[in-house]
Amino acid sequence: MGEDIIVKTIFYEFRVYGVVQGVGFRPFIYKLAKDNNLNGNVRNEGGYVRIIVNDKDFDKKIQKNPPPLSDIERIEKYDTKEVHNSFVILESKDLHESFKMPSDIFMCEDCLRELNDPTDRRFGYYFVTCTNCGPRFSMIKDSPYDRENTSMDEFRMCKECEIEYTDPNNRRYHAQTTACKNCGPRLKFVNDNKNLVINEDKAIAYTIEKLKQEKLVSVKGVGGFHIVCKIKGVKRLREFTGRSEKPFALMAKNIEQIKKYCQVSKKEEELLKSKERPIVLLEKKNKLLDDVSELSTLGFMLPYTALHYLLLDKFDEPLIFTSNNLPDEPIEADFGLTHYILDHDRKILNKVDDSIIKVIDEKPLFLRRARGYTPTIIDVDGPDQICLGAEMNSSFVIVKDKKAYVSQYLGNTANEFAFDNYRFELHKWLAWLRPDIKKVMCDEHPNYNTSKYAKELASRFEVPLVKVQHHTSHLNSIRIKQGFDKFIGISFDGTGYGDEKTIYGGEIFFYDGKYKRIGSVERQKLIGGDSGTKTPRKILFGILRKFMKLDEIKKLDMFDDAEIKLIDQQIKSGFNLFDTTSVGRMLDAATALIGRCNNGNTYDGRCAMLLESRAKNNPLKLNPLIEEKRGLLKLSTTHLFKFLIDNLDKDKQVLASTVLHYIADGFIEIIEKINKDNLPVVFSGGVSYNKIIAKKFFDKGYITNHVLPCGDCNISFGQIQLN
Ligand SMILES: [Zn+2]
Numbered sequence: 153m154g155e156d157i158i159v160k161t162i163f164y165e166f167r168v169y170g171v172v173q174g175v176g177f178r179p180f181i182y183k184l185a186k187d188n189n190l191n192g193n194v195r196n197e198g199g200y201v202r203i204i205v206n207d208k209d210f211d212k213k214i215q216k217n218p219p220p221l222s223d224i225e226r227i228e229k230y231d232t233k234e235v236h237n238s239f240v241i242l243e244s245k246d247l248h249e250s251f252k253m254p255s256d257i258f259m260c261e262d263c264l265r266e267l268n269d270p271t272d273r274r275f276g277y278y279f280v281t282c283t284n285c286g287p288r289f290s291m292i293k294d295s296p297y298d299r300e301n302t303s304m305d306e307f308r309m310c311k312e313c314e315i316e317y318t319d320p321n322n323r324r325y326h327a328q329t330t331a332c333k334n335c336g337p338r339l340k341f342v343n344d345n346k347n348l349v350i351n352e353d354k355a356i357a358y359t360i361e362k363l364k365q366e367k368l369v370s371v372k373g374v375g376g377f378h379i380v381c382k383i384k385g386v387k388r389l390r391e392f393t394g395r396s397e398k399p400f401a402l403m404a405k406n407i408e409q410i411k412k413y414c415q416v417s418k419k420e421e422e423l424l425k426s427k428e429r430p431i432v433l434l435e436k437k438n439k440l441l442d443d444v445s446e447l448s449t450l451g452f453m454l455p456y457t458a459l460h461y462l463l464l465d466k467f468d469e470p471l472i473f474t475s476n477n478l479p480d481e482p483i484e485a486d487f488g489l490t491h492y493i494l495d496h497d498r499k500i501l502n503k504v505d506d507s508i509i510k511v512i513d514e515k516p517l518f519l520r521r522a523r524g525y526t527p528t529i530i531d532v533d534g535p536d537q538i539c540l541g542a543e544m545n546s547s548f549v550i551v552k553d554k555k556a557y558v559s560q561y562l563g564n565t566a567n568e569f570a571f572d573n574y575r576f577e578l579h580k581w582l583a584w585l586r587p588d589i590k591k592v593m594c595d596e597h598p599n600y601n602t603s604k605y606a607k608e609l610a611s612r613f614e615v616p617l618v619k620v621q622h623h624t625s626h627l628n629s630i631r632i633k634q635g636f637d638k639f640i641g642i643s644f645d646g647t648g649y650g651d652e653k654t655i656y657g658g659e660i661f662f663y664d665g666k667y668k669r670i671g672s673v674e675r676q677k678l679i680g681g682d683s684g685t686k687t688p689r690k691i692l693f694g695i696l697r698k699f700m701k702l703d704e705i706k707k708l709d710m711f712d713d714a715e716i717k718l719i720d721q722q723i724k725s726g727f728n729l730f731d732t733t734s735v736g737r738m739l740d741a742a743t744a745l746i747g748r749c750n751n752g753n754t755y756d757g758r759c760a761m762l763l764e765s766r767a768k769n770n771p772l773k774l775n776p777l778i779e780e781k782r783g784l785l786k787l788s789t790t791h792l793f794k795f796l797i798d799n800l801d802k803d804k805q806v807l808a809s810t811v812l813h814y815i816a817d818g819f820i821e822i823i824e825k826i827n828k829d830n831l832p833v834v835f836s837g838g839v840s841y842n843k844i845i846a847k848k849f850f851d852k853g854y855i856t857n858h859v860l861p862c863g864d865c866n867i868s869f870g871q872i873q874l875n
């Protein structure tokens with residue numbers, strides 16, 4: 153006993169790293185210390201939680217049952233000369249040496265119970281949150297995460313809230329977003345002239361009334377506004393947004409409601425119910441919502457705020473929840489676009505879109521990584537730097553103190569508003585992180601806004617500008633995480649700058665410290681540059697022209713005389729003509745041939761996704777034709793199209809399936825020809841989302857991105873220079 157007392161007078165310092173701020177960590181430590189009769193203190197530092205305590209095994213106690221939202225990376229232990237005779241929580245120190253910002257998450261079960269409990273003082277309050285839940289990143293001004301550094305600083309806590317906030321035994325102890333009806337943010341229903349129509353509780357009832365009348369209502373959420381409407385309002389929504397074909401996401405009040413329309417696997421259900429609450433793309437099981445999505449999938453999410461629950465509660469079917477922005481523009485966080493707007497007075501400081509995940513072979517693939525997951529922080533071994541990414545599906549990365557901070561999805565930077573928002577975010581993150589920049593990285597494409605801006609930044613910071621090839625960046629995004637020093641990589645997508653005249657997009661590389669291109673799909677003509685990308689028929693024409701006479705093409709009844717003459721002229725003159733090895737473009741052309749691709753790529757990846765949606769039955773037997781040209785193994789796509797022409801009378805679903813199997817089998821055959829040493833094989837780029845191709849690759853043990861998206865959003869991370 154006496155010995156125990158002596159031991160307990162020796163204090164230790166513990167530093168806990170990981171996701172440990174804004175997740176109820178300090179009250180947890182406080183309670184743990186109190187329960188064990190220990191003395192000392194706990195405080196948030198810039199990048200960790202620092203604990204002084206008279207127990208040398210305190211780290212083991214922490215690890216036993218940490219708060220649900222925390223994610224402990226490591227705990228360091230140091231000696232200290234400090235001595236204390238009670239245990240207290242100290243205020244945060246304003247340190248910029250590191251940056252930890254928690255992500256926006258759902259509303260927890262405890263809060264949901266309060267929301268629905270008529271005896272609770274937060275009954276029906278649309279902004280219920282606690283230490284374990286609620287928005288975070290979207291309302292942060294600066295690190296560390298404390299109330300005065302968030303947009304909640306405008307709301308002075310009432311007496312009751314303050315008592316909860318300062319009681320270490322309360323679930324809302326230091327819950328920075330805590331509020332109640334008396335002191336927190338308020339709802340207001342306004343019209344598009346910003347005139348107040350109706351306030352608070354009545355605003356919800358009014359919103360429900362308008363939705364039931366099939367009106368479109370803009371609803372302010374966590375990272376921006378949504379446009380919400382009933383399923384029956386979809387036609388009106390298409391007219392209003394100008395998205396005549398693009399699928400819309402839906403929100404359902406529970407998983408049972410989703411299962412009426414879609415198949416939900418174990419992994420998909422887990423993701424839908426996860427605290428990040430992403431949109432999950434699910435396979436339809438009936439045609440009930442074909443007006444909402446022309447694809448074989450529907451994007452569903454579950455409610456993630458109290459307001460969502462209050463709205464959904466009054467409907468027995470899902471509601472359409474689509475982001476409130478014009479095509480290609482960033483999500484709007486300051487105002488709703490529709491005539492009816494459900495607004496509130498808590499500012500959104502950082503715009504974040506809903507995240508989108510597709511599950512293939514029970515593995516998650518991010519189409520968009522944003523709300524719930526931002527900021528993404530990954531350990532990397534490189535100097536401080538900025539990586540600006542590509543153009544579509546943009547993101548940036550700032551490396552600081554051997555950590556890569558990956559921004560949220562920032563849309564298509566070819567759009568000036570999206571690019572403005574991109575720059576705005578970049579500068580904000582630079583101010584938060586204050587890196588000691590040694591390099592600036594960008595794509596090789598000279599005309600991307602991000603590439604031009606990288607040049608400007610490099611000269612401003614007086615550091616070297618490094619241009620990284622698009623498709624090797626895709627592969628780097630996996631290599632850097634996996635640490636491979638030798639591997640084979642497939643990089644395939646729609647577009648990426650290759651060399652002067654070729655647009656890459658179906659490449660195989662060997663890596664052993666340097667990249668060597670060893671395989672590719674056959675070159676085809678991309679007629680008319682960008683307009684050719686939007687109209688796959690032109691690419692199809694170019695492929696068919698390789699082996700068909702003009703009158704044979706005419707007999708297909710797909711092109712009229714004038715068109716045939718025009719495109720053929722274009723090919724002959726070489727005007728605005730590029731070569732492309734892009735798999736995305738080949739899938740487009742196949743969709744154009746097999747049918748059902750009217751209007752072309754009216755949204756990103758549309759034709760390829762239609763092909764995937766169609767590919768249901770077993771493929772026809774077609775062995776890949778691999779040809780060796782100038783040291784490169786090439787998968788012949790002309791061979792595929794000849795076969796399709798010969799079999800055009802066959803079932804279209806079978807043909808669609810044949811195309812995807814041919815591409816996958818072709819890549820696999822090339823890999824097996826060259827991979828004598830059984831090196832790891834990775835694949836990345838937008839085509840990775842294709843479920844047939846990805847499944848075949850997974851069956852072979854190939855690896856893709858599961859934290860970062862597979863598409864161009866991973867380019868910024870893949871540009872990181874490790875030395
Ligand atoms: Zn909660």
Ligand SMILES: [Zn+2]
Binds near residue numbers: 310311312331332
């Ligand atoms: Zn209050």
